Amino acid sequence: MVFNEEIPQELLSASTYLNGYSPFIPWSISIGLKPNLIRYADRGHSPLLAENYLLNSYYTRGDIESELSIEHFYEEACIVTQALNNQRDYYDFKRIALPVGISLDMSLGEAMLRRRSVNEFTGDSVNLDYLATVVRSVKGVSDTGVAKLREGKKIRLNFSTISSAGHLYPIDVYFLAFNIKNLDSGIYHYLENEDVLIKIGDEKKALHVLDTFIKSKKSINYSRSNYICLFVAHPWKSMSKYGNRGLRFILQEIGAMTQNMHLANVALGLGSMDWGGYYENEINQILGFDGINQSVLHIILAGIIN
Ligand SMILES: Cc1cc2nc3c(=O)[nH]c(=O)nc-3n(C[C@H](O)[C@H](O)[C@H](O)COP(=O)(O)O)c2cc1C
Numbered sequence: 321m322v323f324n325e326e327i328p329q330e331l332l333s334a335s336t337y338l339n340g341y342s343p344f345i346p347w348s349i350s351i352g353l354k355p356n357l358i359r360y361a362d363r364g365h366s367p368l369l370a371e372n373y374l375l376n377s378y379y380t381r382g383d384i385e386s387e388l389s390i391e392h393f394y395e396e397a398c399i400v401t402q403a404l405n406n407q408r409d410y411y412d413f414k415r416i417a418l419p420v421g422i423s424l425d426m427s428l429g430e431a432m433l434r435r436r437s438v439n440e441f442t443g444d445s446v447n448l449d450y451l452a453t454v455v456r457s458v459k460g461v462s463d464t465g466v467a468k469l470r471e472g473k474k475i476r477l478n479f480s481t482i483s484s485a486g487h488l489y490p491i492d493v494y495f496l497a498f499n500i501k502n503l504d505s506g507i508y509h510y511l512e513n514e515d516v517l518i519k520i521g522d523e524k525k526a527l528h529v530l531d532t533f534i535k536s537k538k539s540i541n542y543s544r545s546n547y548i549c550l551f552v553a554h555p556w557k558s559m560s561k562y563g564n565r566g567l568r569f570i571l572q573e574i575g576a577m578t579q580n581m582h583l584a585n586v587a588l589g590l591g592s593m594d595w596g597g598y599y600e601n602e603i604n605q606i607l608g609f610d611g612i613n614q615s616v617l618h619i620i621l622a623g624i625i626n
Pocket of ligand 1: 592
């Protein structure tokens with residue numbers, strides 16, 4: 321680690337000068353900490369956006385910015401932030417408590433072998449316990465721990481059924497519910513810390529979301545599903561610590577969540593399928609997400625197999 325007082329003044333001035341001008345001359349070699357905008361600019365030379373992203377998400381030796389950013393997240397203020405993460409301010413909304421749920425007794429090996437994509441559903445209803453079981457498998461609080469702070473103070477940390485880079489949990493779970501007993505059709509947000517659902521949209525809005533799905537030749541009757549899960553990412557929760565690499569972590573975490581969801585569905589006797597075909601701008605607009613700080617990054621349909 322280099323401290324400012326060890327660096328000759330003229331070098332510091334040069335560094336400041338270069339950093340200030342680097343956005344306009346990105347090929348210049350920066351000295352010291354680079355402004356975020358140009359941290360990655362000189363890494364990739366691929367004309368393809370996907371390849372460029374891949375290159376720009378690599379760790380490189382001597383990347384002081386990344387090291388400092390990650391180090392910073394071990395400080396107390398960040399631990400407190402992690403503990404308070406995902407506390408929601410739905411003050412005026414009714415909280416819908418979830419029932420106990422169903423014990424998933426199928427062996428893990430059998431569930432893995434049985435998993436298959438399913439896209440034809442009967443349209444029959446299931447009890448709310450099914451949904452409760454699935455949401456908890458995807459993003460349930462499975463345990464709590466205590467982090468020690470200064471002056472003997474302590475703070476409670478929740479642990480989850482899924483792992484998350486830096487304990488940041490940047491993905492929220494929303495649902496379109498269609499055929500769930502004792503639950504109105506509509507759009508719901510699962511608050512894992514309280515283990516409750518918040519209804520954020522009615523049936524009309526949920527059907528509107530279905531209009532944003534890209535229709536394939538084989539028509540699928542989406543509203544015959546029991547629920548459709550929307551994985552909603554807050555990229556900056558992870559990117560504020562990991563930079564571009566944070567987006568990679570988010571995609572990995574969605575992968576873990578989706579596999580938990582598929583396996584839970586299999587164990588419950590339901591079928592499910594990933595759904596990658598939808599228009600992001602339209603779905604984000606309906607849900608009130610800006611598409612950068614909050615965006616739908618994946619979808620899963622699930623229901624009783626026809
Ligand atoms: C990220 C992802 C997105 C997918 N998107 C779609 C989709 O939009 N439409 C579709 O019919 N299947 C979709 N699938 C399902 C795959 O077609 C399916 O998993 C694959 O054919 C293998 O079949 P299996 O899941 O039954 O083993 C998607 C799968 C994944 C992992």
